[in-house]
Every structure is written in structure tokens, then in C-alpha cells.
Amino acid sequence: xxxxxxxxxxxxxxxxxxxxxxxxxxxxxxxxxxxxxxxxxxxxxxxxxxxxxxxxxxxxxxxxxxxxxxxxxxxxxxxxxxxxxxxxxxxxxxxxxxxxxxxxxxxxxxxxxxxxxxxxxxxxxxxxxxxxxxxxxxxxxxxxxxxxxxxxxxxxxxxxxxxxxxxxxxxxxxxxxxxxxxxxxxxxxxxxxxxxxxxxxxxxxxxxxxxxxxxx
Amino acid sequence: xxxxxxxxxxxxxxxxxxxxxxxxxxxxxxxxxxxxxxxxxxxxxxxxxxxxxxxxxxxxxxxxxxxxxxxxxxxxxxxxxxxxxxxxxxxxxxxxxxxxxxxxxxxxxxxxxxxxxxxxxxxxxxxxxxxxxxxxxxxxxxxxxxxxxxxxxxxxxxxxxxxxxxxxxxxxxxxxxxxxxxxxxxxxxxxxxxxxxxxxxxxxxxxxxxxxxxxxxxxxxxxxxxxxxxxxxxxxxxxxxxxxxxxxxxxxxxxxxxxxxxxxxxxxxxxxxxxxxxxxxxxxxxxxxxxxxxxxxxxxxxxxxxxxxxxxxxxxxxxxxxxxxxxxxxxxxxxxxxxxxxxxxxxxxxxxxxxxxxxxxxxxxxxxxxxxxxxxxxxxxxxxxxxxxxxxxxxxxxxxxxxxxxxxxxxxxxxxxxxxxxxxxxxxxxxxxxxxxxxxxxxxxxxxxxxxxxxxxxxxxxxxxxxxxxxxxxxxxxxxxxxxxxxxxxxxxxxxxxxxxxxxxxxxxxxxxxxxxxxxxxxxxxxxxxxxxxxxxxxxxxxxxxx
Numbered sequence: 158x159x160x161x162x163x164x165x166x167x168x169x170x171x172x173x174x175x176x177x178x179x180x181x182x183x184x185x186x187x188x189x190x191x192x193x194x195x196x197x198x199x200x201x202x203x204x205x206x207x208x209x210x211x212x213x214x215x216x217x218x219x220x221x222x223x224x225x226x227x228x229x230x231x232x233x234x235x236x237x238x239x240x241x242x243x244x245x246x247x248x249x250x251x252x253x254x255x256x257x258x259x260x261x262x263x264x265x266x267x268x269x270x271x272x273x274x275x276x277x278x279x280x281x282x283x284x285x286x287x288x289x290x291x292x293x294x295x296x297x298x299x300x301x302x303x304x305x306x307x308x309x310x311x312x313x314x315x316x317x318x319x320x321x322x323x324x325x326x327x328x329x330x331x332x333x334x335x336x337x338x339x340x341x342x343x344x345x346x347x348x349x350x351x352x353x354x355x356x357x358x359x360x361x362x363x364x365x366x367x368x369x370x371x372x373x
Numbered sequence: 374x375x376x377x378x379x380x381x382x383x384x385x386x387x388x389x390x391x392x393x394x395x396x397x398x399x400x401x402x403x404x405x406x407x408x409x410x411x412x413x414x415x416x417x418x419x420x421x422x423x424x425x426x427x428x429x430x431x432x433x434x435x436x437x438x439x440x441x442x443x444x445x446x447x448x449x450x451x452x453x454x455x456x457x458x459x460x461x462x463x464x465x466x467x468x469x470x471x472x473x474x475x476x477x478x479x480x481x482x483x484x485x486x487x488x489x490x491x492x493x494x495x496x497x498x499x500x501x502x503x504x505x506x507x508x509x510x511x512x513x514x515x516x517x518x519x520x521x522x523x524x525x526x527x528x529x530x531x532x533x534x535x536x537x538x539x540x541x542x543x544x545x546x547x548x549x550x551x552x553x554x555x556x557x558x559x560x561x562x563x564x565x566x567x568x569x570x571x572x573x574x575x576x577x578x579x580x581x582x583x584x585x586x587x588x589x590x591x592x593x594x595x596x597x598x599x600x601x602x603x604x605x606x607x608x609x610x611x612x613x614x615x616x617x618x619x620x621x622x623x624x625x626x627x628x629x630x631x632x633x634x635x636x637x638x639x640x641x642x643x644x645x646x647x648x649x650x651x652x653x654x655x656x657x658x659x660x661x662x663x664x665x666x667x668x669x670x671x672x673x674x675x676x677x678x679x680x681x682x683x684x685x686x687x688x689x690x691x692x693x694x695x696x697x698x699x700x701x702x703x704x705x706x707x708x709x710x711x712x713x714x715x716x717x718x719x720x721x722x723x724x725x726x727x728x729x730x731x732x733x734x735x736x737x738x739x740x741x742x743x744x745x746x747x748x749x750x751x752x753x754x755x756x757x758x759x760x761x762x763x764x765x766x767x768x769x770x771x772x773x774x775x776x777x778x779x780x781x782x783x784x785x786x787x788x789x790x791x792x793x794x795x796x797x798x799x800x801x802x803x804x805x806x807x808x809x810x811x812x813x814x815x816x817x818x819x820x821x822x823x824x825x826x827x828x829x830x831x832x833x834x835x836x837x838x839x840x841x842x843x844x845x846x847x848x849x850x851x852x853x854x855x856x857x858x859x860x861x862x863x864x865x866x867x868x869x870x871x872x873x874x875x876x877x878x879x880x881x882x883x884x885x886x887x888x889x890x891x892x893x894x895x896x897x898x899x900x901x902x903x904x905x906x907x908x909x910x911x912x913x914x915x916x917x918x919x920x
Contacts, residue, residue, distance in 0.1 A: 173576045176569055203632050210628065211568065211768050233853060233871070235671045241791050242629035242669065245767075245783070265798045267849035303873075304852040306882040312845075347880035347887070351873075353813070354891045356725065360898040368905055 159196035162187050166201050178215065181208050185220050192223045195288040199236050202227065206243040218251060225257045226283055229264065230292035233299055237261045253282055269297055273318040294318065298332055305344045313342055412457050416446055420465050424472040427520070436523040447483060455488060456480045471520065474510065477503045482533050485540065494555060497541055501565050504534055508574050512581055517607045524612050528652045531616040534574070535623050541566040542766040546781035560773060568768040571624065575617040581605075582614025588640035591647070592864060615649045622662050626763050629788055631666035635866045638663065643866070644682040653690065654704060657683055661707050663866065665763060668714060669788075671795065673722035674859045674874035675866075680715040681726050684708065688729060712739055713761035717754065720746040721799060722855065722875050723806070725893060747803050754796050759789055799854050801847045806877055815886045817841050848881065 166187050169180040184205045191197055202224045209216045221244070228236035241249065241258070249258055256279060263272050272293070276283065283289040297316050301308060314325045329336065335343045419442060426434045447456075456462075459477060466472050481500035484492050492500065511518055522530075545559060545566075564570065579585060583605035587597035604610040618637055625634035641649075643663050650656055660683035667676035687708050716739050719726070734740065745753040765784035801824075808823050809815065821840040824847075855878070858869040876891035 172580065173569075173573055176572060200632070203630070207630060207633075213769060213772075233856070234858070238670065238791065238795070239632050242631060242788060246787050246790065262794065262798065265795075265850075265853075266846065267853055268846050269849075300849050300853050303856055304849055304881055306880050306887075308881070309883065341883060347882075351878045351880050351887070351889045353889045356891060356893045358894055358896045358898055364898060365902065368902060371909060 159187075159190050159194045159198075162190060163198065166198070170200060170204050175204055176208070176211060178208055178212050181205070181212075181215055184208070185217065188220050188223050188227075191227060192286050197227055197231060199228070199231065199239075203239060203243065206240055209248075210243055216248065218254065221248070222254060222257060222282075223285060225254065225261070226286045226289060229257070229261055230286065230289060232264060232293070232296040237265075253279075256282060264293070264296070267300055269316045269318070276318075290318070294328065298328060302332065302344060306347045307337065307341045307343050310336070310340045310342055412461060413450055416450060416457070417465055419446060420462060420476070424466040424469055427472050427475065427522075428469070430519070430521040432521055432523060435521075436525065439523055439526050443479065447487070451483065452487070453489070455484050471510065474503060474507045475522075478507060478530065478533075481537075482529075485533075485537060491540075494558060497537070497544070498562065498565050500537060501541075504537075504574070508577070511609070511613070512574075512577050517604050517610060520609055522609065524608075524652055525654075527609070527612045528616045528619075528655045531575075531578075531613065531620045532623075532654075532658070535571070535620045535627075538566050538568070538571045538624070539627055539764060539766055542568075542768070543764070543781040545770045546767060546783070547779050548771060548775060548777045549779050551777075559770065563770070568628075572621075575620050575624065578610075578613045578617040579621070582610040582617075584611060584614030584618065585640070587611065587614075588649075589864070592640045592642070612649075616655065619655055619659050622659065623763070626662045626666060627766050628768055629765060629784070631669050632867070634662060634666045635670075639865045643679060657687065657704055657707055661711055662763065664711065664714060667866075668718055669792065670858075671854070672857050672859065672869070673718045674724065674857060674872065675869070676718045677715065677722065677724055677726060680711050680718070681730050684711055684715065684730050684733075685727055688733075710761040713742070713757045716743045717746065717757055717761075719743065720803070721796070722857075724874055724876055725891065728896060728899060749800055749803065751793065751796065751800075755789060755793055758792055759785065762788060762792075798850070802851050802854065805847055805851055809877060809879055809886070809888045810890060812886075813888050813890075815888065817844060817881070817884045817886060820844060820886065845881075848879075848886070852879075 162183075166184065169175065169177070169183065174180070184201060187198070187201055188205060191202075205220065205224060209221070225237065225240055228240050244254075248254065260272060260275060263275070276290070294317050297318075301313065301316060310325070313329075314320050314322075317325065317328060320328070329342060332344075334345075337343045419438075423435075423438050423442075426438060456479070459473065459480070462476055463473055466476075477500075481492065481496060481503065484496055485500075511520075548556075551559075581604050583600060583602045586600040587605055590600050591597045598606055601611065605614065618641070621637045622634050625631070625637065638659070641647075641659075643660055660679050664676045664679035664683075667673075667679060687704070712733065715726075715730070716734060719734070720743055734743065742753055742757055746757070762785065765788050767780070767784050771780045804824070805820075808820055818837060818841060821837065821844040824844055825835070825840045852873075855875045856871050856873045859872040859874055860866055860869040863869075877888070878890075879886050879888045881887075
């Protein structure tokens with residue numbers, strides 16, 4: 158369904174048509190389809206927020222929440238900031254948008270433990286978004302993947318939201334990580350990518366050509 | 374034209390006179406001025422000559438008239454008063470309709486820029502209607518209109534159009550000094566300076582000129598004329614189309630829509646020379662908004678690249694602008710703003726940049742600000758940001774039942790807040806960076822101890838496990854925030870790959886941090902070359918001396 162709608166929606170986003178409020182119902186439905194089918198179209202969602210910006214009376218809290226939550230599923234991309242910039246202070250402080258803003262804030266600070274605790278107390282907030290929790294785990298794995306060479310097994314489980322052993326194994330396998338001795342998990346050989354760089358001065362002939370020429 | 378004095382980047386001073394708006398709009402006073410001002414012969418001659426040149430499409434002559442004679446006459450006769458009224462001029466130029474539209478555009482621009490008190494509501498409306506006339510003339514023609522104007526004029530025309538919209542949006546949001554009747558007029562004329570109107574004009578100019586297709590072909594090495602169509606092959610349409618893209622970039626930025634801002638420039642490589650990129654003011658403005666949008670999207674590498682490249686260009690071509698004073702003011706202001714933004718980006722994302730740009734940032738005022746920001750002075754972040762950011766606006770007026778007040782700052786406050794939240798999320802990173810810089814390997818526990826030293830009060834209540842735990846969170850955040858999308862190639866500036874572009878990087882191996890720093894060797898070559906050139910120069914001068 159999302160695929161089918163994509164074409165129709167793309168036409169609605171061309172040129173000045175993008176600002177036509179008559180398109181809002183379709184675009185809003187498209188947001189709901191994305192939530193349900195776990196697909197994502199940032200540009201279409203930003204167009205919805207833009208229409209709210211131009212037509213404040215059409216502002217819809219429910220749809221905005223979905224757009225913001227979907228933006229979180231696309232971390233580490235900065236989609237959430239883009240959305241925030243199109244909303245105003247008053248809209249962002251409304252319940253439950255402010256809850257989502259808080260979630261985004263702790264995710265951006267990588268305080269995953271607080272995030273998981275919080276999410277457990279608000280199960281209804283994210284339930285409309287299919288695959289929300291796994292999307293966040295993907296983000297966790299991204300951050301772990303760029304930070305660690307080896308990580309303690311228990312720590313990883315905790316970062317992923319206190320997952321049980323079989324779930325942990327699934328994620329480890331998915332990312333091609335390896336369990337090694339001492340209850341550790343080997344992530345990647347980071348010293349290949351992260352090395353000290355030395356920038357030395359290079360003076361080539363062109364740099365000094367002009368001076369040489371004038372030193373006759 | 375003579376725009377520099379109250380341009381948009383100067384919003385602090387911009388509308389401070391609005392409170393006195395009713396005085397300058399006073400019809401009896403205007404009448405008085407008119408009666409006591411006789412149009413000088415030289416102005417009369419100029420207008421006739423100007424009109425003839427427009428009709429004959431003498432581009433070089435027009436360029437000189439536009440760039441030099443008009444500002445000169447403005448200085449001589451119209452420093453503090455508007456140019457002659459429409460009806461006075463019309464009789465001199467045989468009611469030439471096209472020339473009158475162009476004249477009125479310049480006339481209003483001058484009022485916006487120079488007349489104390491700024492434009493009255495009526496003048497704002499009339500200027501808008503005049504733009505409608507102009508764009509209708511250009512856009513609704515069956516075939517390309519026989520009009521040719523210098524590119525600089527076309528750029529300033531589009532730029533001014535967006536500026537006047539911005540100015541109106543700010544004016545509309547300042548409810549505190551409006552009278553009943555003024556509000557009434559505003560509400561009953563909500564189509565005037567409507568955001569959709571402005572978008573529509575810019576989009577229509579883009580579409581009419583096929584500029585997007587032209588740029589696409591041009592970017593892939595083809596001949597843009599092959600897709601330009603009947604209108605797009607005319608310089609007037611082509612350049613208006615190109616400048617409208619930059620106008621859209623600016624407009625989207627003002628509304629906080631950074632995604633569209635970058636997207637609209639697809640197929641334009643901002644820092645590359647091209648046949649469209651020969652108006653310095655346009656290039657500079659483009660880079661300013663592009664760099665800013667990147668900064669807001671946390672694409673610091675891209676922002677730093679965009680700012681450094683244009684600042685380098687400005688450094689090298691500085692003498693070029695010196696003679697054109699009205700452009701000079703605006704360029705200077707925007708340059709200073711970009712140094713501020715670059716300073717912010719470099720504090721958040723330290724990285725090597727060109728030596729001569731670095732040199733400027735070492736100057737006292739920037740250096741001090743960067744130092745304060747590095748030490749977590751949030752106030753400094755905020756004041757640098759609000760000084761250097763575009764003057765954001767709300768696309769719709771405050772609701773009819775709003776209490777009297779100033780709503781014009783709301784949009785700026787909001788964008789500032791979004792930015793400051795980002796800064797707050799990163800607040801621990803500079804401290805961590807400063808410790809990591811001292812080591813190549815460092816155990817987590819040791820760094821945790823360092824970090825805790827600042828906040829710990831009671832030695833006995835120390836909990837190392839907890840300190841490590843909170844340190845690890847900061848380290849994850851460090852890695853996350855320093856790994857950003859960076860553009861390398863492709864038509865759209867939105868594309869890119871995740872990279873860690875900052876100079877210090879690290880990874881954690883179980884409980885040990887391994888640090889990789891960038892070591893820059895001293896650069897002697899540049900220094901010596903400069904000294905040698907200087908020495909030779911001196912030598913030459915000495916030889917020329919005749920005693």
C-alpha cells in the first residue's frame with residue numbers, strides 16, 4: 158500500500174502543488190500507512206508539517222506524533238530536528254508531543270537506559286508505530302558499532318533494552334558480531350578505521366614556482 | 374540598489390522606526406515635500422536616458438546606470454527623501470508602462486532602504502502590487518518579453534522581493550503598535566504579501582525558465598540550451614529562474630524548512646564556478662543559507678566546507694567590492710555572520726581548515742567567543758547564534774484575537790531553542806575531548822575519575838561504577854554526534870555518507886579507550902613564501918626610490 162501511494166504522493170510534492178491544503182487528507186493517510194507498514198518517507202512527512210505551518214487550524218496532534226516517532230526510527234539521521242524546526246513552541250509543548258520531544262532528547266544523548274525505562278511506562282505512546290522498538294535497537298547497534306571494538310555482553314544487552322539471551326544473540330548475528338571469551342562481544346577491528354593522522358606540510362613545485370622565477 | 378543600510382541582516386535596527394510609522398505616512402507632510410521639491414534637470418535627463426536604454430536593451434549602459442548613476446543621484450538628491458512620485462515621472466517618459474514598473478520597483482526599494490520610518494502600510498501594498506505587475510508582464514506573455522536587464526539588477530530584484538516579504542511578515546507580527554484601522558486593513562487584505570503568492574511567483578519563474586532542466590544538463594556536461602525551451606534561452610528568464618532558486622533557498626530557510634532549502638539547489642554545486650555564478654552577492658548569500666541549513670542539520674563538515682570556501686573567496690576578492698559601497702555593507706555583514714557560524718561549527722566539531730581563515734578566527738573578537746563556547750558558555754552560543762542566524766519568520770499573521778504584543782521574534786526564538794537544545798546535548802563533549810587529547814590510551818575508570826573531579830563533593834560517597842556508567846553514556850554520545858552525513862558527490866546537497874570528520878576520534882576496547890588524534894605539522898612553506906614575496910616587494914620599492 159505504501160509503495161502504491163508513494164507515486165501519488167510524489168506528484169503532490171512537486172512545485173507549488175506541495176502547498177495545496179487539499180492534499181492534506183491524502184498525505185495524512187500516507188503517514189498512517191507508514192506507521193502501520195513500517196515504511197518511511199521523510200519528504201512527504203515534512204510536507205504535512207509544512208501544511209500545518211501554513212494552515213495552523215488544520216494542525217493534527219495525532220498525525221504529528223506519528224511523524225515525530227517515525228523520525229526517531231530513522232536515527233542517527235537528524236530527521237527529528239528537521240521536524241522540530243517546522244513546528245512551533247506551543248505545538249511542541251502539547252501532550253503527548255512533549256513526551257516524544259523528551260524521548261528524542263535522551264536518545265540523542267545516548268542515555269539508552271533511561272529511554273527504555275521511560276518507554277516501558279508509556280506503552281500506548283508508540284504502539285501505533287510498527288517496529289518502533291526494533292528501529293531504536295538498530296540505532297543502538299549503530300552507535301555501538303562505531304564506538305566499540307569489544308563490549309561486555311551484559312552491557313550490550315542492557316543498551317538494547319535489557320533483552321534476553323536469545324534476542325541478544327539475534328542482534329549479534331544480524332550485525333556479524335562475535336561472542337568471544339570472557340563474556341565479551343567482538344564488534345569490529347576499529348584500529349583500522351580510527352588511527353592517528355599526521356598532516357605534514359607538502360610543498361610542491363607549483364607552490365614555489367613563482368618565487369623561483371623571480372629569483373633570477 | 375542602495376539597500377545596505379537597513380537590509381534584512383540588520384533586523385535589530387530595521388523596524389525600530391515602525392513605531393513612528395504614522396508620521397511619515399502623513400499625506401499632508403508628503404504633499405508639503407512634493408510641492409517644495411522640484412525635480413532637478415539632471416534627474417529628468419537621467420530618467421529619459423535610462424528609459425531609452427531600457428527600451429533599446431543596451432546592457433552595458435544599463436549596468437552603469439543601475440550600478441553607478443542611480444546610487445550617485447540618490448546620494449546627491451534623495452538621501453533622505455523618496456525619488457519623484459509616479460505621476461511626475463510618467464509624464465517625462467511618455468507613460469512607458471514597462472519602464473514605469475521598473476522605476477517604481479527602484480522607487481520602493483529606495484524607500485525601504487533609506488527613508489526614515491520605513492515604508493507605510495500603503496507603500497508596502499503598492500510595492501507588492503507593482504511586483505505583481507512586473508511578474509505578470511514577464512510570466513503571462515505568450516512569447517519572451519523584449520526586455521533585457523543586467524544580471525546584477527535581476528538578482529537584486531528577486532532578493533528584494535523576498536526581503537520585502539520578510540519585512541512585511543515582521544511588520545505584520547508587531548501588533549503592539551498597530552491601530553484598529555491598520556489591523557482592519559491588514560485582515561481584509563490578507564492576500565497581499567501572502568506566502569503562497571511569493572512561493573508561486575518564484576516557482577513560476579523557475580518553471581517558465583526550465584532552469585532545473587538546464588542545470589541538470591549543465592551538471593552532466595551537456596549544453597543547457599538544448600533543454601532551455603523558448604523562454605529559458607533568453608537571458609532574462611534564465612537568470613530570473615536561477616535567482617528564484619536562490620530566493621527559494623532563502624525563503625525556505627526563513628521558514629525553518631532546511632530540507633527544502635538544500636533540496637531546491639539540486640544540480641548546483643555551491644562552491645564551483647559556473648556560468649550562472651558570477652554575481653558575488655548571490656554567491657555569498659547562497660553559501661550563507663546553505664551553510665546555515667547544514668549546521669542546523671548537524672552536518673558540520675558540510676557547513677564548515679561551505680563557509681570556508683566562500684570566506685576564502687571573499688578574502689581573495691575583497692578589493693573588488695570596495696568600490697561598490699551599497700553592496701559592500703551587506704557583504705561585510707554577511708561575512709561577519711559567517712565567521713560567527715563557522716566559529717560555532719568549529720567549536721562543536723573541531724577540524725582543520727584553511728590557514729588564512731584560521732588566521733582571521735584567531736583575531737581577538739572571534740577567538741574570545743570561541744574560547745567561551747569551548748568552556749561551555751551557553752550564553753555565548755546563544756548570542757553568537759542569534760547574531761548570525763537568518764531573520765526567521767512566521768508564514769501567517771498572529772491570530773485575530775491575539776493580545777497586542779510583539780510576535781515578530783517568536784520564530785527566531787524557536788529556531789534558537791532548537792539549536793540550543795542540540796548544544797545542550799553536546800555539553801560534555803568539549804571536556805571529554807580535552808582529556809582525550811592528552812592520551813593515546815586511557816582506561817575508562819581513569820577518565821571517569823577525571824570527569825568526576827569537577828562535580829564530586831564528598832570523597833566518601835564516591836561510586837566508581839556509577840561514574841563509569843555515566844561516562845560511557847557521554848562517550849557514546851560523543852561518537853554519535855561526531856559521526857554525520859557528509860556530502861561528497863551527487864546532484865543533491867542532501868546526499869552523503871556517514872563520516873567522522875572531526876580531528877579527534879577514539880574507540881573503546883572493553884574498558885580501554887584508544888584515541889586517534891590528528892597531528893598537524895607546523896607549516897613553514899607558506900610563511901616563508903609570504904616573507905620572501907614581501908621582502909622582494911620591499912626591495913623593488915627601494916630600487917625605485919630616487920634620492
